Structure formats: C-alpha cells, structure tokens
Amino acid sequence: MNIRTLCLGILSFGDATGYEIKKMAEDGLFSHFVEASYGSIYPALTRMTDEGLLTCRSEAQDGKPDKKVYSITKAGRDELTVALTTRPKKDKFKSEFLFILLMSEHLDQEHVCEVLAQRAEELAAELEMIQACGAHLTTPGPRFVNGYGQAVVGAAHDYVSKNLDFSISPAEPSEAAARTPQVKVEAAE
Amino acid sequence: MNIRTLCLGILSFGDATGYEIKKMAEDGLFSHFVEASYGSIYPALTRMTDEGLLTCRSEAQDGKPDKKVYSITKAGRDELTVALTTRPKKDKFKSEFLFILLMSEHLDQEHVCEVLAQRAEELAAELEMIQACGAHLTTPGPRFVNGYGQAVVGAAHDYVSKNLDFSISPAEPSEAAARTPQVKVEAAE
DNA sequence: GTGAACATGTAACAAGTTACATGATTGA
DNA sequence: TCAATCATGTAACTTGTTACATGTTCAC
Numbered sequence: 175m176n177i178r179t180l181c182l183g184i185l186s187f188g189d190a191t192g193y194e195i196k197k198m199a200e201d202g203l204f205s206h207f208v209e210a211s212y213g214s215i216y217p218a219l220t221r222m223t224d225e226g227l228l229t230c231r232s233e234a235q236d237g238k239p240d241k242k243v244y245s246i247t248k249a250g251r252d253e254l255t256v257a258l259t260t261r262p263k264k265d266k267f268k269s270e271f272l273f274i275l276l277m278s279e280h281l282d283q284e285h286v287c288e289v290l291a292q293r294a295e296e297l298a299a300e301l302e303m304i305q306a307c308g309a310h311l312t313t314p315g316p317r318f319v320n321g322y323g324q325a326v327v328g329a330a331h332d333y334v335s336k337n338l339d340f341s342i343s344p345a346e347p348s349e350a351a352a353r354t355p356q357v358k359v360e361a362a363e
Numbered sequence: 364m365n366i367r368t369l370c371l372g373i374l375s376f377g378d379a380t381g382y383e384i385k386k387m388a389e390d391g392l393f394s395h396f397v398e399a400s401y402g403s404i405y406p407a408l409t410r411m412t413d414e415g416l417l418t419c420r421s422e423a424q425d426g427k428p429d430k431k432v433y434s435i436t437k438a439g440r441d442e443l444t445v446a447l448t449t450r451p452k453k454d455k456f457k458s459e460f461l462f463i464l465l466m467s468e469h470l471d472q473e474h475v476c477e478v479l480a481q482r483a484e485e486l487a488a489e490l491e492m493i494q495a496c497g498a499h500l501t502t503p504g505p506r507f508v509n510g511y512g513q514a515v516v517g518a519a520h521d522y523v524s525k526n527l528d529f530s531i532s533p534a535e536p537s538e539a540a541a542r543t544p545q546v547k548v549e550a551a552e
Numbered sequence: 553g554t555g556a557a558c559a560t561g562t563a564a565c566a567a568g569t570t571a572c573a574t575g576a577t578t579g580a
Numbered sequence: 581t582c583a584a585t586c587a588t589g590t591a592a593c594t595t596g597t598t599a600c601a602t603g604t605t606c607a608c
Contacts, residue, residue: 175459207458262459269396270364270451278504315467329518428560
C-alpha cells in the first residue's frame with residue numbers, strides 16, 4: 175500500500191492537513207502497520223489535488239505557514255475503493271530482532287539475554303499501549319484491528335517472556351542425541 | 364537490516380553463491396522476516412568482495428555462467444558481529460489486510476467476509492509451513508525463531524478464525540449504548 | 553516442446569527517507 | 581533558554597525492485 179492510499183484512507187474519515195495525517199499515521203491505530211514521512215505525504219497531497227482526488231482550502235495563520243486542509247472528493251473515494259477491493263498483498267514483516275536470534279550462536283549468552291529482556295519490555299509496553307488505545311474504540315473496523323494487535327503482540331510477548339532463559343548452546347548432548355541421531359556436517363567443499 | 368548484513372549472516376553458516384543466498388532468503392526460516400532480490404544481492408556480494416569482507420572463487424560450469432562461491436572473511440565476521448550487537452531496530456510490519464479492515468465501514472459486508480476467510484486460509488497455510496519447517500531444526504537460534512513464528516502466526520490465525528462472522532456495522536444500539544455511555548463527536552475543527 | 557531450475561549480471565526505475573530551510577509560540 | 585509543537589515544502593540521497601540479457605539441462 176502506498177502513501178496515496180494511506181492519505182485517502184485517513185481523509186475518508188474527515189478533513190485533515192498534511193501535518194495531521196503524519197500524526198495519525200505515527201500515533202494512532204495506523205502506526206503499527208503503516209509508515210509515512212512529510213517528504214512523502216506533502217508531494218502526494220499536492221499531486222492528488224492536481225488530479226482531482228482531493229480539494230484543498232488554505233487557512234491563513236499568523237506566524238505559521240498557511241494551514242492547508244484537504245478534503246477527499248468523489249473521485250478520491252472511488253480510487254480508495256478500488257485500492258480497498260484489490261486483493262491485499264501479503265503482510266510484510268521485517269525483524270532485526272529475529273535475525274539476531276537466528277544468529278545467536280555467533281554471539282555471547284549474556285548479550286542475547288539482554289536483547290531478549292529488552293524485547294520483552296518493549297513488547298509489554300506496546301501491548302499496554304494497544305490496550306489503552308482500544309479502550310475507547312467503538313466502531314467495528316478499528317476494534318477488529320485493535321483486537322488483532324492485542325492477539326499478535328500478546329502472543330509475541332508471552333513467547334519471549336517464557337524464553338528469557340534461552341540458551342545459545344544446543345541442549346545437553348544426551349537429549350540432543352536422542353532427538354537427532356546423527357547430524358552430519360557436509361564433508362565436501 | 365540491509366542486504367549486506369543478510370548476506371554476511373547467511374555466509375556465516377557456510378559458503379554459498381548469490382543464487383543460493385536468494386533461495387535461502389525466500390524459502391528458509393529467513394523468508395518470514397527478510398527480503399532480497401538478485402538485483403540487490405549480486406551487487407552487494409561484488410562490493411563486499413572488493414572491500415575484503417568476502418572472498419570469491421569461480422567454479423567453471425558448462426552451459427551455465429561460472430558459479431561464484433563466496434566465503435566470509437575475518438573482516439566480514441567482524442562487520443557481522445558489529446551489526447548483530449547493535450541494538451535491533453523496531454520490527455517493521457506492513458499490512459494491507461489490516462488497512463482494509465480498518466476501513467471496512469466503506470466496504471460491503473460480503474466483501475469483507477471474503478477477505479477474512481481468505482486471510483484465515485493463508486494464515487493456516489503459513490502456520491503449517493512454519494511447523495513443518497521447524498520439525499527438523501536442532502540448533503537453539505533457529506528453534507527460537509521458529510517457535511516465535513508459530514506463536515505469532517498461530518495467534519493471528521486464531522483471532523481471524525474466531526472473527527469470521529465480523530460485522531461491519533456497529534453492534535446493536537442497546538449493547539453499544541451500554542458499553543459506551545455517551546461517545547461525543549468533537550464539535551470544533 | 554514447454555516451463556522450471558540453474559546462474560549471473562546491469563540499467564532503468566520506483567518509492568520513500570533525511571536533512572535542510574523557515575519561523576512563531578508555548579511550556580519546563 | 582532549550583526543546584517541543586505547530587506547519588509546509590524541496591532536493592539530494594538511499595535502497596531496493598523490475599525487467600532485460602544470456603544460455604543449458606531436465607522433467608513432464
């Protein structure tokens with residue numbers, strides 16, 4: 175999903191300025207699965223206004239630059255609908271944390287434990303935020319998304335918390351041997 | 364995390380060609396939280412070899428282009444270690460699916476249900492794949508990552524499955540009123 | 553005989569980020 | 581007085597993707 179669709183989506187709930195769109199994208203419910211910087215939002219709004227998907231009215235302010243309030247047009251709603259009814263692409267997930275854990279055998283035990291503890295805290299904080307945020311949601315869409323967030327982040331937090339004692343070295347030889355009769359390293363090369 | 368670190372990480376487990384690195388990134392355990400195309404891998408390998416982080420030996424093949432097998436050097440391992448001990452950035456998650464659900468009030472009920480059913484299936488398939496993939500893992504790092512995947516994807520699947528009857532219109536007035544005594548819409552702009 | 557897997561590489565393109573420019577107001 | 585919030589906008593840069601070029605072998 176591109177910036178255009180994000181802006182249209184936010185504007186479909188009501189008029190807003192570029193600045194406000196950025197805030198919503200980084201604080202609100204959206205923040206967990208979208209991203210947007212001014213450098214992408216402002217040009218997108220300008221272009222979409224040129225294309226007739228948005229209208230813009232300027233409100234003079236003293237000191238600050240004119241505030242530009244954007245509204246979505248019929249054409250804009252149509253474009254949004256097209257985007258929303260297109261089969262959603264696979265979710266994208268990038269995690270340096272998991273990459274580090276995958277490579278944990280190259281690191282020392284202590285460091286890995288710190289990373290784990292750190293992540294457990296972060297996940298706890300995130301979960302709390304989502305829960306707090308969900309308390310005052312009334313409409314079905316946002317409630318669904320919030321519930322999804324609670325389910326997924328909750329599961330991640332549980333998992334990490336239960337594995338704070340993770341050991342980078344393989345389980346005791348006897349056990350390992352029982353599970354994996356003979357793990358041979360490739361000889362050639 | 365950039366392509367360079369990804370390549371170094373994969374090569375830290377053993378020599379490989381660019382082609383093989385791509386395969387590992389898109390099939391293996393890595394596939395769920397990294398991405399890489401030939402257009403980024405090949406230039407990265409060439410550059411890192413120039414920089415002394417890798418060495419490369421060509422193996423002639425008939426018909427096919429020479430196979431270039433890369434090995435990580437001491438300098439490469441050092442760079443990898445630096446990357447792995449740098450505090451991991453926040454996980455990034457992008458979801459068109461959640462965006463659609465967030466906007467579900469603009470869509471029709473039937474369509475949303477289809478999207479939900481579709482996603483439930485996709486998540487079930489992904490979960491199965493992760494479980495199958497995890498069966499033959501023996502080292503702690505990969506096992507941890509696989510367990511994490513099972514926990515998170517499992518939670519997502521459960522949540523979506525339990526909400527296949529999701530309704531885009533707000534709950535019955537009486538109930539809604541009971542839950543939310545009085546939700547006032549902000550008057551001013 | 554057709555498509556997939558093997559195998560590398562480049563150039564053009566897409567999309568978005570970062571840093572900068574500008575400048576008032578407000579709260580700690 | 582220092583940082584944050586409000587407010588918009590651009591240019592340079594980063595990073596990576598897509599499409600193309602090239603060519604064999606193997607399985608269906």
